Amino acid sequence: MLRAALFAMVGLFAGTASATPPNVILKAEFIEPTGRYDHAILGDDVEWGAMRVTFDACAGCQDSIIMDRVIRLPETRVFEDLEPRIIRDEHNLTVIMVVETHLELGARLAIYTADRLYTATPFIGRSHRWLAPVGAADLDGDGIPEIAYVEKPHLSKELKIWRFEEDGLTFVTSLAGLTNHRIGEDFISGGIRDCGDGPEMITADAGWQNIMATKFDGKRLTTRRIGTFKGQPSMKSAMSCKF
Amino acid sequence: MAKITYIEHGGKEHIVDVATGLTVMEGARDNNIPGIEADCGGACACSTCHVYVDEAWADKLPAKDAMEEDMLDFAWEPDATKSRLTCQVKVTDALDGLIVRMPEKQI
Numbered sequence: 001m002l003r004a005a006l007f008a009m010v011g012l013f014a015g016t017a018s019a020t021p022p023n024v025i026l027k028a029e030f031i032e033p034t035g036r037y038d039h040a041i042l043g044d045d046v047e048w049g050a051m052r053v054t055f056d057a058c059a060g061c062q063d064s065i066i067m068d069r070v071i072r073l074p075e076t077r078v079f080e081d082l083e084p085r086i087i088r089d090e091h092n093l094t095v096i097m098v099v100e101t102h103l104e105l106g107a108r109l110a111i112y113t114a115d116r117l118y119t120a121t122p123f124i125g126r127s128h129r130w131l132a133p134v135g136a137a138d139l140d141g142d143g144i145p146e147i148a149y150v151e152k153p154h155l156s157k158e159l160k161i162w163r164f165e166e167d168g169l170t171f172v173t174s175l176a177g178l179t180n181h182r183i184g185e186d187f188i189s190g191g192i193r194d195c196g197d198g199p200e201m202i203t204a205d206a207g208w209q210n211i212m213a214t215k216f217d218g219k220r221l222t223t224r225r226i227g228t229f230k231g232q233p234s235m236k237s238a239m240s241c242k243f
Numbered sequence: 244m245a246k247i248t249y250i251e252h253g254g255k256e257h258i259v260d261v262a263t264g265l266t267v268m269e270g271a272r273d274n275n276i277p278g279i280e281a282d283c284g285g286a287c288a289c290s291t292c293h294v295y296v297d298e299a300w301a302d303k304l305p306a307k308d309a310m311e312e313d314m315l316d317f318a319w320e321p322d323a324t325k326s327r328l329t330c331q332v333k334v335t336d337a338l339d340g341l342i343v344r345m346p347e348k349q350i
Binding site for chain 1: 284309
């Protein structure tokens with residue numbers, strides 16, 4: 001199912017022989033720094049106007065065809081993120097997950113293939129409203145990947161789960177009272193870990209007192225305290241399953 | 244190969260042959276036709292390759308997907324029936340004779 005979803009995302013169909021192998025994304029980096037959005041949520045007022053994607057247009061062929069593509073946003077939008085995240089499945093199918101912000105409508109989570117914007121969540125709806133990615137994984141073990149992020153991590157602090165499906169992203173559920181970013185930090189805390197009992201999303205609680213582990217069972221989220229938040233070392237310890 | 248007519252907002256016509264497999268945007272770009280900017284390079288990540296398809300052709304093109312629909316919301320004065328992003332329209336022999344008109348501006 002994971003393969004089906006990702007194949008669908010890159011325009012192919014699982015189990016269908018094709019003369020055109022999917023593009024495999026090798027590298028993605030932000031370029032063209034810009035000050036056209038005055039948010040500075042990540043510590044400075046520099047966001048990014050474009051992204052360079054390097055991909056193999058013939059992965060699996062005898063000779064790779066390495067190509068670059070620049071995806072440039074219009075003046076009304078910026079990439080407002082630390083870096084583009086390449087999501088890769090076990091079959092080496094790849095997409096890019098990135099936070100993209102409209103100057104008047106705030107942030108959304110966007111998914112790009114090597115060629116194009118594939119899908120995105122809706123913009124939050126208001127300027128200076130952001131979201132912080134937690135990660136992408138098959139959170140409930142059904143074979144279909146989900147993506148997780150904290151919407152408005154400094155305000156409503158709401159963990160949201162979306163599922164990759166063949167026609168895009170489908171919102172599944174959310175849980176308030178969790179966060180993974182403080183204003184001005186140039187990093188995002190926590191992420192997704194698997195300590196042997198399935199994936200868990202690691203965040204702080206709303207007051208940054210506790211480290212929380214949240215699981216998704218396919219329908220709803222359940223969260224539990226796993227330790228006291230004592231700065232980034234404690235968060236890294238949680239991510240490496242030390243508690 | 245398809246013969247495509249691009250009409251600038253001011254009325255100037257450009258009639259060019261566009262190879263099958265290219266997009267309508269690439270046909271404009273490769274023939275230096277002004278009015279289609281394609282800032283994002285054809286990634287459906289902007290709306291600066293917006294055109295109005297001639298009414299006679301509106302139903303003959305492949306349907307818009309969800310992302311093209313979304314991006315058209317940000318285009319200059321989109322028309323629910325005639326607006327398309329040219330980077331999302333692949334040229335086939337069936338498009339021979341296609342006529343597209345540029346909007347007043349691209350945003």
